[in-house]
Amino acid sequence: MNISGLSFNALPPIDLPFRFFISAPILVLLCAGIILFSGEAMWLSRWHPSTLAVTHGFTLGFITMVMMGALLQLLPVIGGIGIAKPRLIATSCHGLFTLGTLSLMANFLWPNAWLLVISFLLLSLGLGIYIAALAWVLVKKLSQGDAIIGFRFAITALVIVFFIGLLLLARTQAGFYEWGWPTFLVEKLSTKALTDGHAIWGLVGWVGLLIISVSFQVIPMFHVAPSFPTIISRYLPAIIFLILLGMFVDIAITLNIIVLLHGVYAISLFLVIAKRKRKVPDNTIRYWLLAATSLLLFNGFYFFPEAYLTQEILTSKTLILAAFFIYFYLVSVIQGMLLKILPFLSYTHLQQRCLSHFSAMQFIPHMHEFLQKKHGLWLFNFHCFTGIVLLMTIMMPSIYWLLSIMLFVEFCWLLKLMYQAITLYYKTLNKIKLSVNE
Amino acid sequence: MTSIPEYMTAKHRECDDVFSEAEAAVAQENWSLALDKWQCFAQELTKHFEQEEGKLFPEFEQATGMTSGPTQVMRMEHQQMRALVQDLDNALAAKNKDEYLGLSETLMVMMQQHNMKEEMMLYPMMDQHLSDGEQIIEQFKAD
Numbered sequence: 001m002n003i004s005g006l007s008f009n010a011l012p013p014i015d016l017p018f019r020f021f022i023s024a025p026i027l028v029l030l031c032a033g034i035i036l037f038s039g040e041a042m043w044l045s046r047w048h049p050s051t052l053a054v055t056h057g058f059t060l061g062f063i064t065m066v067m068m069g070a071l072l073q074l075l076p077v078i079g080g081i082g083i084a085k086p087r088l089i090a091t092s093c094h095g096l097f098t099l100g101t102l103s104l105m106a107n108f109l110w111p112n113a114w115l116l117v118i119s120f121l122l123l124s125l126g127l128g129i130y131i132a133a134l135a136w137v138l139v140k141k142l143s144q145g146d147a148i149i150g151f152r153f154a155i156t157a158l159v160i161v162f163f164i165g166l167l168l169l170a171r172t173q174a175g176f177y178e179w180g181w182p183t184f185l186v187e188k189l190s191t192k193a194l195t196d197g198h199a200i201w202g203l204v205g206w207v208g209l210l211i212i213s214v215s216f217q218v219i220p221m222f223h224v225a226p227s228f229p230t231i232i233s234r235y236l237p238a239i240i241f242l243i244l245l246g247m248f249v250d251i252a253i254t255l256n257i258i259v260l261l262h263g264v265y266a267i268s269l270f271l272v273i274a275k276r277k278r279k280v281p282d283n284t285i286r287y288w289l290l291a292a293t294s295l296l297l298f299n300g301f302y303f304f305p306e307a308y309l310t311q312e313i314l315t316s317k318t319l320i321l322a323a324f325f326i327y328f329y330l331v332s333v334i335q336g337m338l339l340k341i342l343p344f345l346s347y348t349h350l351q352q353r354c355l356s357h358f359s360a361m362q363f364i365p366h367m368h369e370f371l372q373k374k375h376g377l378w379l380f381n382f383h384c385f386t387g388i389v390l391l392m393t394i395m396m397p398s399i400y401w402l403l404s405i406m407l408f409v410e411f412c413w414l415l416k417l418m419y420q421a422i423t424l425y426y427k428t429l430n431k432i433k434l435s436v437n438e
Numbered sequence: 439m440t441s442i443p444e445y446m447t448a449k450h451r452e453c454d455d456v457f458s459e460a461e462a463a464v465a466q467e468n469w470s471l472a473l474d475k476w477q478c479f480a481q482e483l484t485k486h487f488e489q490e491e492g493k494l495f496p497e498f499e500q501a502t503g504m505t506s507g508p509t510q511v512m513r514m515e516h517q518q519m520r521a522l523v524q525d526l527d528n529a530l531a532a533k534n535k536d537e538y539l540g541l542s543e544t545l546m547v548m549m550q551q552h553n554m555k556e557e558m559m560l561y562p563m564m565d566q567h568l569s570d571g572e573q574i575i576e577q578f579k580a581d
Contacts, residue, residue: 277459
C-alpha cells in the first residue's frame with residue numbers, strides 16, 4: 001500500500017462540488033423551456049433537433065454534471081486522496097463544461113459551424129482536463145475497493161463516449177468525407193451505428209458503471225446492508241465494459257446481454273436492500289427501489305414479443321426505453337444520492353472545521369436540519385409524477401406542456417433544497433468563525 | 439488467530455447492527471427497547487475507542503513515527519462522535535423522536551466515513567507495521 005500523499009482530510013472546498021450540483025437543475029430548467037417552445041414535433045423522432053438538445057441537456061447538463069461534482073468529493077473518501085489543485089481544476093472544468101454543454105445544445109437547435117467549433121473546444125477542454133485529473137488519482141493504488149475498479153472503467157467509457165461524440169460532430173460538417181479518414185470509419189460505422197454506440201457507451205458505460213460501482217459502496221455502508229455478492233461487485237463492471245466493446249461487432253446481441261445484466265443487477269439491488277438492517281424510512285432507499293423496479297420493467301418491455309405490441313407503442317419503443325433508463329433509473333439514483341450528499345457534505349465540512357475547535361461543534365445542525373425528510377419525500381413524489389407524465393407525453397405528444405411544467409416544478413424544488421442546505425451551511429460557518437474569533 | 443483488520447472491522451459491523459436496532463425502535467417509539475439497544479451500542483463504542491486510543495494507536499505511532507498523522511485525526515473524530523452520542527442520550531431521555539432520528543443519521547454518516555478510513559487504510563497499515571498484531575487482538579478478545 002502506498003501511503004505517501006495519503007490524507008484523511010483531503011476534502012475539496014465545499015463550493016467546488018456545490019457549483020456542479022447547483023448548475024445541474026438549472027440546465028434541466030432550460031430543457032423544460034426547450035420542451036415548452038418546441039411543441040409536439042420533438043416527440044416524433046429521436047433525431048429532432050430539440051430532442052437532441054434536451055437529451056444532451058439531461059445527460060451532460062444534469063447527469064454528468066452531478067457525477068463530476070460527486071466524484072470530486074467521493075474520491076478522497078473512498079480512495080484517500082483527492083485531485084491535485086482542486087480549485088483550479090474544478091473551476092476551469094466546471095466553466096468550460098457548462099459553456100460547452102450550452103453551446104452544444106444551441107448547436108443542435110441552430111446548427112452553425114461556429115457553435116460547433118466552440119462546443120467542440122469547450123467540451124474537449126472541460127472533459128479532457130477533468131479526465132486527466134481523475135486518471136492521475138485513479139492510477140494510484142491507494143485502496144483496493146471494488147468501487148475504485150469500477151470508477152476506472154467508467155472513466156475509460158467516458159473517453160470512448162467523448163471520441164465517438166467528436167466523430168459524430170465532425171461528420172455533420174460538409175467535406176468531412178474528403179478529410180482522408182481510414183475507410184472503415186466511413187464505411188463500416190454508419191452514423192446510426194455511431195449514434196447508438198455514443199448513447200449506449202454514455203448511458204451504460206459512463207453513468208451506469210459509475211452508479212453501479214458507487215452502489216456497491218454506499219448501500220451496504222449507509223443502510224447497514226450486507227455487501228453485494230462478490231461475483232457481482234468484483235466482476236459486473238468489468239463484464240459490462242467488455243461486452244460493451246462487443247457492440248462494434250454485433251449490436252443486437254450486445255444489447256440483449258447488457259439488458260439482462262442490468263436485470264441481474266436490479267435483482268441483487270432488491271436482495272441487498274431487503275436484507276438491510278437499518279429499516280428507518282428513507283427517501284434514498286425509495287429512489288433505489290424505484291430505480292431497481294424500472295430496470296426490471298425495462299427488461300420486461302425490452303424482451304416483450306413485438307407481435308403483441310400496438311403500432312403506436314412499437315414506434316415509440318426506443319423513446320420509452322430511453323425514458324425508463326434515463327429518467328426512472330439514472331436520474332432517480334442521482335436524485336436519491338443528492339438527498340444524502342447535500343446534507344452530508346454540509347455537515348462533514350463543518351465537522352472537519354471543528355476538529356481543532358471542539359467547542360464549536362454545538363453550532364452544527366444535524367443532517368435532517370440541512371435537508372428535511374418531508375422535503376426529500378416531496379422531491380421523490382414530484383419525480384415519480386414527472387416520470388409518468390414523460391411516458392404519457394411520448395404516447396400523447398399534445399400534453400408536452402404538462403411535462404414542461406412538471407420538470408420546472410421538480411427541478412425548482414431540487415434547487416430550493418440545495419439553496420437551503422448551502423445557506424444553513426454558511427450561517428453555521430459564520431457562527432463557528434465568530435466563536436473561535438477567526 | 440485473528441488479524442487487526444478482521445477483528446476491528448467485525449466490531450464496526452456489530453456496532454452498526456445494534457445501532458440500527460436502537461434507531462428502528464425509536465422510529466416505532468418503542469422507548470424501552472430503544473434504551474436497551476442504545477446503551478448496548480454506547481458501551482460497545484466506548485470499548486472500541488478505548489482499544490484504539492489506549493493500545494492500537496500508540497503502538498502504530500511508535501512503530502511508524504507518525505504521531506500527528508492519521509491517528510491524530512481519528513482521535514479528534516472519536517471526540518466528536520462522543521459529543522454526538524451525548525446529544526443522542528439527551529434526545530432519547532426526552533423521547534424526542536425527530537431529534538433522535540436527525541442525530542442518528544448524522545452519527546451514522548460520521549461513523550461510516552470514519553470506519554472507511556480505518557478499514558481501507560489505517561487497519562491495513564497497522565497490519566503491515568505491527569508485528570504483534572494478532573497477540574494484541576487475542577488480548578482484546580480476552581478482555
